[in-house]
Amino acid sequence: MKGSNRGGKDSRGTRQAAHELERYEALFATRTRGMKSSAMREMMALTERPDVISLAGGLPDTSTFSPELYAKLMARVAAESTARALQYGPTEGMAGTVRCIVEVMEEEGTLVDPESVIVTTGGQQVIDLVCKTLIDPGDVIVAEAPTYPGAVPTFSAYEAAVEQIEVDAEGMPIDALEQTLDRLAAQGRRPKFIYTIPNFQNPGGVTMSLARRRRLVEVARERELLVLEDNPYGLLRYEGEALPTLYSLDAQSSGGGGAADLVIYLGTFSKILSPGLRLGWAVAPRPVLEKLNLGKQGADLCSSPVTQMFVAAYFEERGAGGNPHWREYVQTLRGVYGARRDAMLAALGEHFGESARWTRPQGGLFIWATLDERIDTTDLLALARDSEGVAFVPGRAAYVDGRSGSSSMRLNFAGVPEDEIREGIRRIGSAMREQLTLLGSLSGSRAGTPASDAAARAGSSRAARKPGAAKGAEQGAAGGAQDAAEQLADVVALPRRERSPRERRRSDR
Amino acid sequence: MLKGGRSLERSVSLRSAAQVQDALARLGHEVIAVDAGTQLVPELLARAPDVAFLALHGREGEDGTLQGLLEAIGLPYTGSSPVACMRATDKLMAKLLMREAGIPTPAFHALREESIKQLDAGAALPRIEEDLGLPLVVKPARGGSALGVKFARTAQELPAALVGAFSYYDTVLLERYVRGRDLAVSVLGGSSATERARALPIVEAVPREEDFYDYESRYEIGMTTFVCPAQLPAQTTARAQELALETYELLGCHGVARIDLLLDSDGEQLWVLEANVVPGMTETSLLPQAADAAGISFDALVAEILASAFTR
Numbered sequence: 001m002k003g004s005n006r007g008g009k010d011s012r013g014t015r016q017a018a019h020e021l022e023r024y025e026a027l028f029a030t031r032t033r034g035m036k037s038s039a040m041r042e043m044m045a046l047t048e049r050p051d052v053i054s055l056a057g058g059l060p061d062t063s064t065f066s067p068e069l070y071a072k073l074m075a076r077v078a079a080e081s082t083a084r085a086l087q088y089g090p091t092e093g094m095a096g097t098v099r100c101i102v103e104v105m106e107e108e109g110t111l112v113d114p115e116s117v118i119v120t121t122g123g124q125q126v127i128d129l130v131c132k133t134l135i136d137p138g139d140v141i142v143a144e145a146p147t148y149p150g151a152v153p154t155f156s157a158y159e160a161a162v163e164q165i166e167v168d169a170e171g172m173p174i175d176a177l178e179q180t181l182d183r184l185a186a187q188g189r190r191p192k193f194i195y196t197i198p199n200f201q202n203p204g205g206v207t208m209s210l211a212r213r214r215r216l217v218e219v220a221r222e223r224e225l226l227v228l229e230d231n232p233y234g235l236l237r238y239e240g241e242a243l244p245t246l247y248s249l250d251a252q253s254s255g256g257g258g259a260a261d262l263v264i265y266l267g268t269f270s271k272i273l274s275p276g277l278r279l280g281w282a283v284a285p286r287p288v289l290e291k292l293n294l295g296k297q298g299a300d301l302c303s304s305p306v307t308q309m310f311v312a313a314y315f316e317e318r319g320a321g322g323n324p325h326w327r328e329y330v331q332t333l334r335g336v337y338g339a340r341r342d343a344m345l346a347a348l349g350e351h352f353g354e355s356a357r358w359t360r361p362q363g364g365l366f367i368w369a370t371l372d373e374r375i376d377t378t379d380l381l382a383l384a385r386d387s388e389g390v391a392f393v394p395g396r397a398a399y400v401d402g403r404s405g406s407s408s409m410r411l412n413f414a415g416v417p418e419d420e421i422r423e424g425i426r427r428i429g430s431a432m433r434e435q436l437t438l439l440g441s442l443s444g445s446r447a448g449t450p451a452s453d454a455a456a457r458a459g460s461s462r463a464a465r466k467p468g469a470a471k472g473a474e475q476g477a478a479g480g481a482q483d484a485a486e487q488l489a490d491v492v493a494l495p496r497r498e499r500s501p502r503e504r505r506r507s508d509r
Numbered sequence: 510m511l512k513g514g515r516s517l518e519r520s521v522s523l524r525s526a527a528q529v530q531d532a533l534a535r536l537g538h539e540v541i542a543v544d545a546g547t548q549l550v551p552e553l554l555a556r557a558p559d560v561a562f563l564a565l566h567g568r569e570g571e572d573g574t575l576q577g578l579l580e581a582i583g584l585p586y587t588g589s590s591p592v593a594c595m596r597a598t599d600k601l602m603a604k605l606l607m608r609e610a611g612i613p614t615p616a617f618h619a620l621r622e623e624s625i626k627q628l629d630a631g632a633a634l635p636r637i638e639e640d641l642g643l644p645l646v647v648k649p650a651r652g653g654s655a656l657g658v659k660f661a662r663t664a665q666e667l668p669a670a671l672v673g674a675f676s677y678y679d680t681v682l683l684e685r686y687v688r689g690r691d692l693a694v695s696v697l698g699g700s701s702a703t704e705r706a707r708a709l710p711i712v713e714a715v716p717r718e719e720d721f722y723d724y725e726s727r728y729e730i731g732m733t734t735f736v737c738p739a740q741l742p743a744q745t746t747a748r749a750q751e752l753a754l755e756t757y758e759l760l761g762c763h764g765v766a767r768i769d770l771l772l773d774s775d776g777e778q779l780w781v782l783e784a785n786v787v788p789g790m791t792e793t794s795l796l797p798q799a800a801d802a803a804g805i806s807f808d809a810l811v812a813e814i815l816a817s818a819f820t821r
Contacts, residue, residue, distance in 0.1 A: 374669040379657065383676035435672050438622065442631040442668035 031137070031159050053424035055344075056391040058150075058202065058365060059415040060271050064336060069317070069325070077309045089305040091297050093119025093281070096312035100326075101281045103315065104267065107327070108234050110248040112283050116259050118292055121303045123232055123268030123280035126292075127151050129299070130193065130228055130264060130282075131158040133291040140184060140191040144172050146368065146398030146405050148202045148230065151195065155400060162400040163191070169359070171208030172196060174215040181223060193226040193264070198246060199234045200364025203398050203410035207362055210243050217249045220262045226288075230266045235330050237363035238338035247283060261285055269311060271365070272330050277307045337365065337414045340421055344413040347422045351429030355436055358411075365414040370395075370407055375435055377409045380428075383435070388427035511575070511586075513544035514565045525790035526564040528797075532811040533562065545569065553584060560818045561586040562811075563787055571787045572598040572651065585818040589786040593761035597784040600682055601650040603760060607781055610759050612752060614781045615685045615771075616641055619650065620671065622679040631668075638664055641685045647671055649678035660686070687780055689771040691715075692739055694753035695788065695799040696766050697813060706757050708750035709799035713739035735795065737802045745772065749779055756781050764817030767796055 077085050092098075098114045105112045120126050127150075135141070137159035143151070145164035155162050163184070165176050177194070184190060196216070198208035208216070220227050229246040250260035260283075268280035282292055296302075319328030344367055348358050358369035371377065377394040384390050393412075395405030409428075413421055510533065512526030513519055526542065533540045541556055543549065545565055553561070561584050569575050573594035579586045589597065596602050607614045618637050624630040638645070647670040648658040657677035659670035674681045691714040698706020713736045739746070753768035760766075767788035771780045788796040790811075800810040 374672070376669070376673050379673040379676035382656070435676070438625060438672050438675060439668050441625050441629065442634065442671055444631065 031157055052385060052389050052391050053416065053420050053427065054391045055411045055413070055416070055421070055424045055428075056393045057412055057415055059412065060275065060333070060365065061336065061415055062274060062276065064332065065274060065329070069314075073310055073313045073317070076313045077306070081309055085306045085309045087305060089302040089308065091118075091293050091302050093117065093303060094305060094308045094312070097279070097308040100311055100315040101267065103324075104235070104269075104272070104326075105265075105283070108231070108245055109242060110245045110265070111251075111258055112247075112265075113259055116283050116286065116289060118282050118284070118289055118296065119303050119308065120280045120282060120296065121300055122275075122278045123230065123266050123270065124150060124154075125296070125299070125303075126264075126266040126280060126282040127154050127195075127228070127230070129292045129295045130266075131155065131160065132295045132299075133288065134192040134226070135160050140189055141193060141195055142177065142180060142191045143195040143400075144197065144201065144204070146203050146395060146408070146410075147195065147400075148197055149393065149397040149410075151230075152397070152400050160192075164400060164404075167201065167204050167206050169206055171198060171201070171206050171212055172216070174212050174219060177216070178219060181219070181225075190223070191225060193228050194220070195228045195230065196246070197230045197232075199231055199243070200236070200361045200366070202232070202364065203366050203393065203395075204368045205359035205361030205364065205366050206368075207240075207243070213243065213246055213249055217246055217253060217263070220250070221253060225262065227263045228266060229263050232266075232268045232271050233364035235272050236334060236337060236365070238334055238341060240362045259285065264288060272333070273311065273314070273326065277311065279303060279307050279311060340413045340416075340418055341367070343418040343421045344411065344425060347425035351426050352432070353429075355432060365412050367411045367413060368395075369409050369411060371409070371432060372436060372439070373407045374439055375432065376406050378406065380409075380431060380435060384428050384431040387434075388431050390424045390427035390431075392428060510540050510542045510562050510564065511545055511549075511570075512542060512564045513546070514569055519566075521789055521791060522564055522566045522570065525566070525794070528790050528807070529562060529564055529811055532808045533815070535808055536812055536815075538815075545575070550578065550582065553579075554582060558584070560584070560815065562815055562818075563587050564790060566787055566789065568651070571785070587814050587818045588764040589760075589762045589766065590821065593763060594786050596760045597762065597766065597786045599650055599680075600648070600783050601680055603784060604682070606759055607756060610755070612755055612759065612781055613779060615646075615687050617682050617684040619680055619682050622675050622681075634667060635664070637683055638667070641683060644686045645670070646682075646684040646686050647674045648682050648684070649674045649676075650680040650682055652677045687771050687773055689773045689780070690739075692741075692749055692770045692772055692779075693795040693799070694750055694768045694770060695796045696753055696757045696762070696768060697800075697810075698757065698763070698765075706754055706762075708753050709796075709805075710738035710802035711741065711746055711749055712737040712795040712799050712802075713741075714795065735793075735798055737795075737798045741772070745779070752779055752781055756784055760784055762786060763821065765796070765814050 095114075097119050098117050101117055101119070102112055102114055120129065131141075131154055135155075135158040139160055140163060141155055141160045142163045142165060143155075145166045147164060163180055165172050165180055167173070181190070194216070196208065198213065200207055216227065219225070227246055227250075231245060234242070234245070245265065247260045247263045247265040250263040251258050254261045262285070264285075265283040266280065267283070269277055270280065273279075282289070284292060315324065315326055317325035319325040321328055341361065345358075345360060348356075348367070348369065352358070352369065352371075356369050356371045358367050361367060371380075377392070378396060381392065381394050384392070393410040395408030395410065396402050397405075398408075398410065399405045411425075416424070510526055510530050512522050514522060530540050530542055541558055543552055543556075561579055563570060563575065563586055565571070565575060571594055573591035576586060576589070576594055577591040580591070588594075596606060601619045604614050604617055618633075618641065620630050620633075643664065644660050644662045645667065646658065647661055647667070657674050659673050661667040661670040671681055671683075693712045693714065695709040695712070696706050697709065698704070715734045715736060717734065741749070749770055749772070752770065756768050757766055762784065765788065767785045769782045769785070771782060772778075773780065788794065790797060797807055797810065800807065805813070
C-alpha cells in the first residue's frame, strides 16, 4: 500500500467517534437543539444540479445586472475612496447608504428619519437582531402560516414559541389574530412581536389588504405590541396599486415626528439590486434601534463599507432614460418578472388544472400552490427531481412545526427564463398526475380529486393522521373570508394543530 | 476514498468520508478523495489508486453498481460484493431470503407500482391490511434513509402512504408494525481468509422524541441517545448477535455491515429489519460507537475495513 508518513499530524489517539459526540454535545447550548438541518434542506441541496430546473430558490435573476456597470461602480469607489471602503465603518451604517435607503423608502411611500435607520448585513440580519433583542426562550412570536422559510430557523435558534396564523387571499386575517391574542392573554402571555410579510408574501404570494393593514396597526397600538414588517418585494409590483406600509400607517397614527412607535420595518437591497451585496436595513423606534445597534456590534461590528459604497455609487448613476439607474433597473425587473409570473400562471392552468389551487400574487417572486391533500410535497419533490428533473420548495419548510403545509409548495418564477418555467411546471404536473393516478387506483376513487373536495374531507383523514388536530377543515376555512377570497382561502387554508406550549417547545427544538 | 454521489444521503456520505479520510491519513496512507460524479471512472483510471475505500451511501453506493464497476476496472474495494449488495440493499430481496432461511423478520407483502396499474394490485390492500394489521409500516424496497418510510395508522391513510413511498422506488414493502427497541449490530468479518465474521457490542438507538426514529434524529447530534453496549439480558444480546451473524452470512456480506434489529416490546422476540452494507461512519453513527465499545479505535476500524478489500 502506498504510504506517505503523516506522523506529524495530531492524532486523536484513542478518542472515538462516539466520545467525540458526547464531548461536543455536552458543550452545545440548549438553543442549538432548535438548530437542526432537516432532511428537506438536504434534499434541497441536491436540487442545485444543472439538469434540474429549479423553481425552488428565492433567487432573483442577477444576470440582468450589467457587468460593465458593476465594473464602473467598483472603479469609482476605488478612485474616490479606497481607504474608506476598506476601513471599518460605523455600526449604524454609512450616511451615504442611509440616504439611499431613505430614497427607496420614499419610493415605497414611506418617509423615514435617517436617525431611525440601521444598515444591516442583509434583511436576514434584521430578523436575527430583532430576535436577539426581544426574544427570551419560550417567548411568543406570532407569524403567518405559511411564513418565510428563512425566518423559521432563526426563530428556533432563539427558542421562540411561534404561533402561526393561516393567511387567506388577503393576508393574515386580523380577527384570527385577535382570537389568538385573546387566547394567549387568557394564558397570561403576549407575543413579543408579530412577524408579517405584507406584500406578495414569501411563500404564500398573498398581499395584506389595506383594511387589514389599518386594523393590524390599530390592534398593535391597542395592545402595545411590536410588529416586524418584512418587505423585500414591495417595489416588485406587477399589477394593482401600491399599498401603504405598516410603518407609514403607524407613523400617521403616532402623530408626532413621523416615526412609527410599534412597527419595525425590515428592508433589503437583495431583490431590487443584488442579494450578493448582503445589504439590508431596519427602521425602528429609537430605543429598539439602540439595542439592535448593540446587537449588531456584537455580531459583525458593521456591514461591509465596500458594499455600502458600491450601493451609494450605484444610486448616483443615471440610467439610459435619464432617471436614476436603480429606478430603471427595478422597472426592468418588474417587466421581466411580471412576464415570468404570467408564464407560470398560464403553465399552472395548463398542467395543474383542476388538481390544485394556487395564489395569484400581484408582485414578488413566488406562487404558492396547494395540491390534493393526500400528496406529500416532500415526497413529490423526490419523485419530481429524480424522474422529471425539476425542483420546488415543499410547503413544510414554511411551518415551524415542520409538519403542516405538507400538500403545498412554493414556486419561484423569478429565477429562470420563461421557457424553463413552462417546462418546469409541466414536469411537476407530470409527477403530480402520476401520483394522483396511483392514488386513484389505490383508493378505488376517481383520479385527480380537486383540492376543494379534498379540503372538505380534511377533517376526518387529517384527524386520523395527526392526533390532536381535532379541528381540521373548519379552522382552515375560518379566514372570515368574503366571497371573492373564499375560493382562494381553500388554497391556503391549512390545518392548524392545537398544541400546548410544552408540545410546541418540544417540536421547536 | 469514494464519497458523495447523487443520492438523498449525499451529505451523510460526505461526513462519513471526512472522518474516514482523516483516519486513513493518520494510518499513513495517501488519500485521494473522489466525489462520485460524471467523471468517476476516467478519474479512477487516470489516478490508478491501489484500493478504493467506499463511503457512498444510498443508491449507487450500496446496491452493487459501484462495486461491479470497480471490479470491471480491476480496482480492489472495501465491503461487500455486488451480489451481496444487491441482496442487502433490496429490502424485499433481503426479507424474502431471511424468511426462507428462518430468520425472523416482521411479516410483509410487497407491491410494485406497475402491478397497481396493470393488475389492479390495489384491490389486494384490504386483505393485506387484514393479514398484517394496522398500523402498517410502508417503505420503499430501496432507499436507506427514513425519508420515504411512512406509517399508515388507518386504512384511509394507506394510499397516501404508498404513493409517498413510491416516490422513492417502484417497489414498496408493507410491513407489520412492531413496537420495540431499536438495536444495531455491527459485524466485522472477512478481513483475512481464515477469520470468521464477528459481531460487535450492540448499540441501542433511543429517540428523544416519541416519534419515529427518522432521518433527522438519526444524523443530528442531540436528537437520539445511543446506548452502547445496549442494556439487555446476556441471552438477548447473544441471540441478537447470532441473528446478525446469520443474516450477514446469508446475504454474503464481506468486510463490514450493520444489521438493524428490533427487540419486540414483549421483551422476547427479536426481529431482523435490514442490513446496511455501507454503514455510516459519521460522528453520530452506530458502527464507530460499537467498535469503540469493543475496544477498537476508529483508526483500527478503518484499517480493518480497508484490509477487507484484499481478502475476498
